[in-house]
Amino acid sequence: MDQYESVLKRLEKTAIEYTNIAPENGQFLSILIQSIKAKNVLEVGTSNGYSTIWLAAALKMTGGKLITIEFDPKRADEAFSHLTEVGLDSIVNIRVGNALDEIPKCKETFDLVFLDAQKDEYKQYLDLVLPDIRKGGLIIADDTVTMRDEMPDYVDYVFNTSTLNSVDIPLDDGIILSYKII
Numbered sequence: 001m002d003q004y005e006s007v008l009k010r011l012e013k014t015a016i017e018y019t020n021i022a023p024e025n026g027q028f029l030s031i032l033i034q035s036i037k038a039k040n041v042l043e044v045g046t047s048n049g050y051s052t053i054w055l056a057a058a059l060k061m062t063g064g065k066l067i068t069i070e071f072d073p074k075r076a077d078e079a080f081s082h083l084t085e086v087g088l089d090s091i092v093n094i095r096v097g098n099a100l101d102e103i104p105k106c107k108e109t110f111d112l113v114f115l116d117a118q119k120d121e122y123k124q125y126l127d128l129v130l131p132d133i134r135k136g137g138l139i140i141a142d143d144t145v146t147m148r149d150e151m152p153d154y155v156d157y158v159f160n161t162s163t164l165n166s167v168d169i170p171l172d173d174g175i176i177l178s179y180k181i182i
């Protein structure tokens with residue numbers, strides 16, 4: 001990540017304003033992408049592109065591509081300019097719109113999906129994307145400790161369905177990592 005470090009460090013100064021993930025969560029996502037050699041990844045909730053840089057940098061190593069969805073056009077523009085600055089723009093397709101409308105338009109089969117938009121919509125995002133995640137694919141939901149009370153339907157589903165194996169990981173604001181069994 002050395003070549004992206006100066007931009008990541010700069011963006012970390014405004015992480016609260018843009019509600020970015022912590023660097024250790026970025027590292028975790030990067031390790032997952034490299035471990036499963038992910039080729040197609042979906043991010044729901046781009047903000048200014050901090051997590052997007054982590055995801056795209058890992059996908060550059062695997063030869064993969066990222067779709068990221070953000071409904072605030074100003075934030076999407078900022079994300080594009082940060083991705084261009086680090087030379088990762090060709091790996092990323094930024095879709096500007098509501099994830100609830102944009103997810104059904106995706107034609108890819110995803111290896112990994114990262115959920116970090118509106119917490120009370122996580123279950124809806126999952127319902128829309130789950131059929132398009134491959135067997136053995138991963139779903140990572142962020143803020144699952146600090147904002148758990150806003151996603152009761154998501155938490156209940158991922159820990160009780162026979163389709164997924166899920167685990168709580170207390171990294172920064174909390175992550176639920178789910179593995180698609182079937």
Ligand SMILES: C[S@@+](CC[C@H](N)C(=O)[O-])C[C@H]1O[C@@H](n2cnc3c(N)ncnc32)[C@H](O)[C@@H]1O
Nearest residue numbers: 019020021045047050051070071098099117118
């Ligand atoms: C927590 S921030 C994402 C932070 C980003 N993943 C990072 O770590 O750098 C959530 C973002 O999701 C966007 N968002 C919320 N609900 C959305 C929706 N339904 N569709 C698209 N974007 C949404 C917000 O505008 C906000 O920029």
